[in-house]
Amino acid sequence: MILWEPKLDEAAAAWKATAANSAETFFGPSASQNDLNQEYSHTNVEELVKSGLAAMFVPKKYGGRGASLTATIAAIEEVSACCASTAAIMGVYQLGAFPILLAGSESQKHHYLGELAEGRATSFALSERGAGSDAAGIETTATEENNGWRIRGEKYWIGNGGVSKYYVVFAKHLEGQGISAFLVEGHQPGVAVTEVVDKMGLRATQTSNLELDVWVPPDALIGERGKGLRLASQTLNVGRLTVSAQATGLARTAYFEASRRAVERNAFGKPLINHQGTGFKLADAATQLSAARLMLYEAAAAYDRGDSIEALAAMTKLFASEVSHDVVDSAVQIWGGQGYCWPTPVERLYRDQRIIEIYEGSSEIQRMVLTRMINRQTIQHLSTIAVDKA
Numbered sequence: 001m002i003l004w005e006p007k008l009d010e011a012a013a014a015w016k017a018t019a020a021n022s023a024e025t026f027f028g029p030s031a032s033q034n035d036l037n038q039e040y041s042h043t044n045v046e047e048l049v050k051s052g053l054a055a056m057f058v059p060k061k062y063g064g065r066g067a068s069l070t071a072t073i074a075a076i077e078e079v080s081a082c083c084a085s086t087a088a089i090m091g092v093y094q095l096g097a098f099p100i101l102l103a104g105s106e107s108q109k110h111h112y113l114g115e116l117a118e119g120r121a122t123s124f125a126l127s128e129r130g131a132g133s134d135a136a137g138i139e140t141t142a143t144e145e146n147n148g149w150r151i152r153g154e155k156y157w158i159g160n161g162g163v164s165k166y167y168v169v170f171a172k173h174l175e176g177q178g179i180s181a182f183l184v185e186g187h188q189p190g191v192a193v194t195e196v197v198d199k200m201g202l203r204a205t206q207t208s209n210l211e212l213d214v215w216v217p218p219d220a221l222i223g224e225r226g227k228g229l230r231l232a233s234q235t236l237n238v239g240r241l242t243v244s245a246q247a248t249g250l251a252r253t254a255y256f257e258a259s260r261r262a263v264e265r266n267a268f269g270k271p272l273i274n275h276q277g278t279g280f281k282l283a284d285a286a287t288q289l290s291a292a293r294l295m296l297y298e299a300a301a302a303y304d305r306g307d308s309i310e311a312l313a314a315m316t317k318l319f320a321s322e323v324s325h326d327v328v329d330s331a332v333q334i335w336g337g338q339g340y341c342w343p344t345p346v347e348r349l350y351r352d353q354r355i356i357e358i359y360e361g362s363s364e365i366q367r368m369v370l371t372r373m374i375n376r377q378t379i380q381h382l383s384t385i386a387v388d389k390a
Contacts, residue, residue: 019078026047032345034085034204053079054117069304073245083204084352087245091239091246094239100122101113124235126155128155129154133364138153151184152212165187169182173226178228180227182221184212193210203351237309241316244299248293250328250352251285251289254285258330282330310373
């Protein structure tokens with residue numbers, strides 16, 4: 001193989017094979033039509049649940065399969081190679097579950113994660129119309145009422161919005177008391193979806209708003225009061241790796257489709273691949289994609305070891321998302337005019353890829369995160385040098 005391949009342990013390799021089988025048998029054949037119809041595939045979700053992929057990362061004691069993050073990344077990458085929308089749904093499951101995994105009570109974990117294993121998902125509700133990258137700028141409020149909380153506001157860009165049974169809603173306390181996370185049931189009075197977003201790509205997912213004027217009991221609070229932004233950040237560190245797996249999965253397919261086209265299509269008396277303008281694009285794609293996968297699997301392994309991944313997750317998300325852009329763009333170019341038209345596979349990949357550079361922290365946000373970390377580290381290093389000299 002030209003592309004670098006990770007050396008997986010037995011359990012991760014088995015999950016990768018399970019995901020590849022489901023993707024090739026169920027998700028891939030319907031991907032183009034579901035995209036055209038902008039149809040959320042409940043059939044695909046049923047397969048995710050049946051195969052165990054939906055809650056593979058949830059510990060066994062809470063009803064899941066106890067898979068490592070490395071195994072989860074491998075599975076998402078295989079699914080994304082056939083249907084990026086279904087891979088995004090898997091990512092939504094992970095994103096909604098991780099705040100509960102990280103900070104939830106034992107009763108919350110048993111209840112909500114157990115339901116996820118049965119297909120009743122929890123969505124992550126942080127972003128708002130005026131607060132996407134600037135999470136601290138959210139306007140949704142949580143005020144104490146009747147020994148519980150009254151949550152008022154509107155969330156936007158909610159993955160699985162209107163489909164998930166539960167939502168992890170981030171809301172601010174008044175008078176500078178911070179932001180907290182709350183579990184909200186989607187079908188109770190005071191919770192409404194009034195807009196489903198018509199998207200350019202990932203059209204077989206459902207993304208919506210969430211209007212809230214709802215009371216929740218005191219045990220709806222996840223973790224400590226006022227610590228919601230920290231919890232969101234910890235969750236997004238993992239989410240950035242699952243999005244990176246979406247990026248590398250669809251980029252792999254774009255690379256293989258471009259390679260096939262370059263070998264099969266003749267121009268000026270020889271295959272396209274024998275023209276340097278085309279062959280060099282494929283050489284660059286193979287190199288970039290291999291490097292992105294190396295970063296991704298090392299980051300997942302670091303998480304599984306218990307290491308901090310804040311910097312590595314930001315680097316991986318930044319690099320993998322932009323590599324996927326370059327690889328898919330080259331694939332469309334190699335396919336030429338036909339690559340611009342439906343139902344050529346690279347046309348859908350081109351649309352599906354674009355959001356990967358935006359959600360779970362845009363490329364600009366990743367650069368900001370890394371810049372701040374570089375600044376802190378450099379100041380600490382200079383301070384250490386100054387102390388040593390003194």
